[in-house]
Amino acid sequence: MLKNVRSHESYLSFVVEQLDELYKDKAFLKTFYSEPIIWCSLIDLTDATMLLRHRYSSNPRGRKPRQPCDMLRSLMLMHYHHISSIDKWVYTLKTTPVLAVLSGFSPYNxxxxxxxxxxxxxxxxxxxxxxxxxxxRKLKKPRKKGKKNQKQEPKNPKIVEKLVKRALKNKDIKYTPKAHDQLQMIFQSLFVNKSATQGLLGDTMSLSILGDGSPVVTGGRPYGKFLCDCRKQGNWKCQCKRQFSDPDADYGWDSSREKYYYGRSLFMVTASDSPYDLPIYPRLYRASKHDSVLFVSTFHELKHWYSDWKISEVILDSALDAFPIYEMLEHYDVSAIIDLNPRRSKQFQHKQMDINLKGVPVCPIGREMIHWGLNQKTYRRKWRCPAVCGKWECPNPCSDSDYGRTFYTATKDNPRLFPRIKRDSKEWRKRYSLRTGVERCIKRQKVDYRLEDSRGRSSRHWNIRTYIIGMCQHADAWIKEAKKNNFVATNPIIQSFLSL
Structure with missing residues (x-):
């Protein structure tokens, strides 16, 4: 039973007293641990106790549990120091008292x-x-390989269309609870909302988001462990049951490395206007699922968790260039900035007029028509004859009017051909250039915090590790903002640490 919840101020006082008692050489702390000390002082995890109270027994008998905020802080410190093993981290806490104190534990307990x-x-x-x-039996590795930087198509070509139709048809379907919901509640309440309050995510009432998937290799084996004695009898291809250490993993295609991997797919949603590329909703799926399928389910889960936010723009790469996705985003009044997939792109026709890959009408002589205004409410564009606008004589005029031929395109007619922001325009290129932010966010997870260094073998392990790293990313951003605003130099609490 949780009692006597310790406030963040009490935690800071505890750290000052313990470090003052343990370390007489203050220069040692300033040289090697000043950054972790400031890092922990800015992370207020007091509310974690309230969020996790229902996960503890209400029986007053028994051994007193550890404070959830201290346990969570310790896990964040573990990932901050790039340690992936709990056994190694416990040994580190016992041999490095300063880390035990920063976690909130007594160095002797x-x-x-x-x-x-x-x-x-x-x-x-x-x-x-x-x-x-x-x-x-074990999973078979697919034989058909894709090309470099090209993700394999879904096994069912119509799966995205079916998912979108089902989602739009059944609008009142309630959110199905997930096993990672507790992690998302802590992540959203203690980190995402705080970053949003500080303006580190952009305008939440007109939020622009990024999304992309990335492979995560598991420590489990696809072959499993034999539970029978068939091999002793010479049968090496038996169909008997096997034990799998990671039954949720399967094979996926890594387009950047041009090989199959066994594990999961991490679909990351970040804020495009965040100066620190901060994550909003990390989600793990089976490796065999295509990114377009992952986005449909992730987007609806995102709307559930952040129902008080207004998502106004989504920026995605060409792997998610599917017409049902455009229709879904248009249904929710969201501007879609998605690069065209060259394998699905060709010359189009709309109302008997040729449309090029930029979404511009092409007149009968093969010249692009001139953009002549946009209705901001309906996103209806007007196009005029290039000869009349350019004041040159057309060899084959298609209109007798002095004003020349006019043509109209609207986003509602074809959101893929005619997005709200004109393709290949200056504004389009400026907005689409932000898409690399999600790649930098994933890089922070997989390279800086070494997500795949752990040989985890369960969905619980990978979800906890992914969310804890996401919390560390937000904490890193808070430190940079504090230093930028000179908060570190003026905060008396931090100065008490540094003056030990």
């Missing part, structure tokens, strides 16, 4: 490995660490 895994169960709402129970 550090939690054990089992305590951390018990805390994992409180963060994970699933009954087991896995989401499925695959016990059949």
């Amino acid at each position: 550090v939690p054990g490995v089992g305590t951390f895994y018990d805390f994992f169960n409180r963060l994970w709402l699933g009954s087991t660490p896995h989401l499925s129970n695959r016990n059949n």
Whole structure:
């Protein structure tokens, strides 16, 4: 039973007292641990206790549990120091008292490995660490390979259209609880909302988001563990049941490395106007699912979690260039900035007029018509004859009017051909250039924080690790903002740390 919740101010006082008692050489702390000290002082995790209270027993008997805010802070410090093993981290806490104190623990009373895994169960709402129970034969690696930088098409070509139709038809369907919901609640309440309040995500009432998928390799084996004695009898191709350490993983295509991998797909949603490329909603799926399928489900989950925000713009790469996605975004009054997929792009026709890949009407002699205004409310564009506007004589005029031929295109007619922001315009290029922000966010997860260094074998492990790293990304941004605004130099609490 949780009692006597410690405030952030009490935690800071505890750290000052413990460090003052343990370390007489203050220069050592300033040289090697000034950054982690400032980092922890800016992270207020007091509300984590309230969010996790229902995950603890209400029985006053028994051993007193560890404070959830201290356990969560310790996990963040573990990832901050690029340690992926709980066993190694517990050893580090016992041998490095300053890290134990910064976590909120007494250096003489550090939690054990089992305590951390018990805390994992409180963060994970699933009954087991896995989401499925695959016990059949091993998965076969697909033979058909894709090309470099080209993701493989979904097995069912109509799957995106079916998902979008189902979602738009059943608008009143309630959100289905997920095993990672507790992690998302903590991440959103303690980190995303705080960053939004500081203006680090842009305008939440007109939010522009980015989305992209990335492969995550698991530590499990696709072959599984044999539970039979068939191999002793010479049968190496038996169909008996096997035990899989990571039954939720499967094969996916890594287009950048041009090879198949066994694991998951991380679909990351970030704020495009964030100066620090901060994550909003990280989501893990099976590796075999295509990014276009992942985006449809992720977008609707995002609208559930951030129902009080207004998403006004979505910027995606050509892997998500599917007409149903444009229709879905237009239905929700969201501007779609999606690069055309060259494999699906060709000369189009609209109302018996040729349309090029830029979404510009082409007159009968092959010249692009001139853009002549936009209705901002209906996104209806007017196009005029290039000969009349350019004051040159057309060899084959298609109108007798002195004003020349006019043509109209509207986003509602074909949101893929005629997006709200004109393709290949200066504004389009400026907005689409922001798409690399989601790649930098994923790079922070996989390179800077070494997401794949862990050999985890469960959905619980990978979700907790992904969310904790996302929390660290927000904390890193807060430190940069504090230094930029000279908050570190003027804050008396931080000065008390540095003056130890």
